[in-house]
Amino acid sequence: xxxxxxxxxxxxxxxxxxxxxxxxxxxxxxxxxxxxxxxxxxxxxxxxxxxxxxxxxxxxxxxxxxxxxxxxxxxxxxxxxxxxxxxxxxxxxxxxxxxxxxxxxxxxxxxxxxxx
Amino acid sequence: xxxxxxxxxxxxxxxxxxxxxxxxxxxxxxxxxxxxxxxxxxxxxxxxxxxxxxxxxxxxxxxxxxxxxxxxxxxxxxxxxxxxxxxxxxxxxxxxxxxxxxxxxxxxxxxxxxxx
Numbered sequence: 001x002x003x004x005x006x007x008x009x010x011x012x013x014x015x016x017x018x019x020x021x022x023x024x025x026x027x028x029x030x031x032x033x034x035x036x037x038x039x040x041x042x043x044x045x046x047x048x049x050x051x052x053x054x055x056x057x058x059x060x061x062x063x064x065x066x067x068x069x070x071x072x073x074x075x076x077x078x079x080x081x082x083x084x085x086x087x088x089x090x091x092x093x094x095x096x097x098x099x100x101x102x103x104x105x106x107x108x109x110x111x112x113x114x115x116x
Numbered sequence: 117x118x119x120x121x122x123x124x125x126x127x128x129x130x131x132x133x134x135x136x137x138x139x140x141x142x143x144x145x146x147x148x149x150x151x152x153x154x155x156x157x158x159x160x161x162x163x164x165x166x167x168x169x170x171x172x173x174x175x176x177x178x179x180x181x182x183x184x185x186x187x188x189x190x191x192x193x194x195x196x197x198x199x200x201x202x203x204x205x206x207x208x209x210x211x212x213x214x215x216x217x218x219x220x221x222x223x224x225x226x227x228x229x230x231x232x
Binding site for chain 2: 034036042043044045046049090094101102103104105106107108109
């Protein structure tokens with residue numbers, strides 16, 4: 001079974017400060033990991049993904065995420081937050097070797113509020 | 117390149133009625149996914165279609181059903197609507213489904229269903 005946890009319902013950060021949105025996962029094998037962002041009244045937009053290789057993944061809009069196998073985490077980070085980054089962020093996981101039609105599991109989402 | 121499109125954008129129904137939601141995937145994508153996003157409940161996986169076949173199903177009652185057409189577009193049907201079916205219904209598509217590919221999903225803007 002696979003699962004993903006986003007322990008914080010909401011994260012508040014001042015504009016210009018670094019931000020971190022946390023994600024931990026559980027899979028039986030090795031994971032594919034994803035981050036998506038959802039702006040109000042919109043669908044989800046793909047930000048970045050970890051498949052293999054370098055543990056630090058760079059994505060859209062200056063976001064990056066670090067895969068940490070020992071801590072089973074994939075936290076989303078940005079060095080300097082913008083007010084326009086305020087949105088709902090979803091982490092997702094899929095067991096790489098599950099094969100067949102194993103679905104991707106999404107977290108419950110973390111609301112990021114960047115304060116001017 | 118056009119993204120995933122969904123219609124209608126909004127739908128108002130009364131209890132007991134049927135709702136039909138439509139999704140057109142990105143050109144070349146064969147997999148279509150349906151999710152329900154109810155207020156405060158995150159993203160709940162509904163259905164996955166690939167190459168015209170239902171490949172995976174979430175924990176929803178049989179009154180949630182759908183199909184995928186030869187052009188890979190998809191339809192979600194919800195019968196005997198209940199008040200708690202009120203939600204944003206998101207469709208996503210991906211280039212590959214199943215197997216060991218990482219299948220990044222690309223989302224449409226959603227259909228907001230209101231059941232009165």
